[in-house]
Amino acid sequence: MxxxxxxxxxxxxxxxxxxxxxxxxxxxxxxxxxxxxxxxxxxxxxxxxxxxxxxxxxxxxxxxxxxxxxxxxxxxxxxxxxxxADCRADDAEELIRLRHDIECRGVRRAVARYGVALAEPMRRHLAAMQAAAASGDEYLLSVHDRAFHAELFDCADLPPVQPVLARCLVHAHRFKILHPAQNRDLLETANRHQVIIDALASAEVEQVVAALSHHITTIVDFGPNILGAGA
Structure with missing residues (x-):
């Protein structure tokens, strides 16, 4: 890839x-x-x-x-x-729910198609994120972060859905940047992707979905029930 x-x-x-x-x-x-x-x-x-x-x-x-x-x-x-555009919590929360559904469904298809081969390109994206974080460039970090998730979803081969995910990604990053948690560390933001890569390297689809699900739902703290009852 x-x-x-x-x-x-x-x-x-x-x-x-x-x-x-x-x-x-x-x-x-x-x-x-x-x-x-x-x-x-x-x-x-x-x-x-x-x-x-x-x-x-x-x-x-x-x-x-x-x-x-x-x-x-x-x-x-x-x-x-x-x-x-405004940058409201209500919008961000709905887009994160949508993103969660799109990415977690997509990664099942991606793992089925590529297996452990998915891990290596994601490692390269992580290295780019870490370099951006080390230089203090929050926007470049967001670019490489979005690239990580976009390429992973590309492997699901669902082209009509890609623009929807792209919108979800950019708005989630914008909301996170404009509403930062105290003492948010850029390198920590980059390194949050390591658990996804570890799961991809195992090719255990449920482990990958769980890692990706946790990653997405903890991007911004909307509380434990962001996915709604029964999620």
Whole structure:
């Protein structure tokens, strides 16, 4: 399995023209600022101001904003402009429930298809997370964290579901970053994935599901009943 840089796997407009590459770079920059809270929830984004800042046309900025809209990170309304999405606990909790269902179902398929071979690419993602944590780059850590989960789900071969999971991942990371626990350690965040890798190396599907389930439901402390009764 190829291990790609997650930034290169983010949505890209179908054309490879220079303007498309510029809009993708702007999209990545704005995603970073939204995820880290540099662009605050409910703040207004003006195309003209962004075009001036990035020294591009408004059309190029619009392409970047449309990509962010696909992820639910901004809202674009006719005659009302673009607003950074809110970051509410209710939304995060529902997305985590959805993510849990998607990933835990998907990993069963992935283990059935690849077995212990899944562990090695996940180790490389963990190494990238640890390097980002060591450098204090919380956004890059989130990029590699999302890449870990995205590639694991890719192995389930459920392409129509991948964009749904991608949205769940970015919003979960944004909520965690904007509502940090006291003294949260970046290296500890990265190393939480080790138990998933250990389970993958065993190829014991129930062990893998249990490790992944615990990982997802403890990303943010919503209490013991986040999955609801009988989960």
């Amino acid at each position: 190829a291990v790609e840089n997650f930034l290169q796997r983010l949505p890209v407009p179908p054309t490879r023209a220079p303007s498309a590459r510029r809009s993708h770079n702007i999209y990545v920059d704005l995603q970073r600022e939204i995820v880290l809270g540099m662009l605050a929830p409910r703040s207004v984004l003006l195309e003209l101001e962004l075009a001036s800042r990035f020294e591009v046309s408004q059309g190029t900025v619009r392409e970047a904003l449309l990509l962010l809209q696909e992820e639910g990170l901004v809202h674009r309304l006719p005659h009302r402009g673009t607003t950074v």
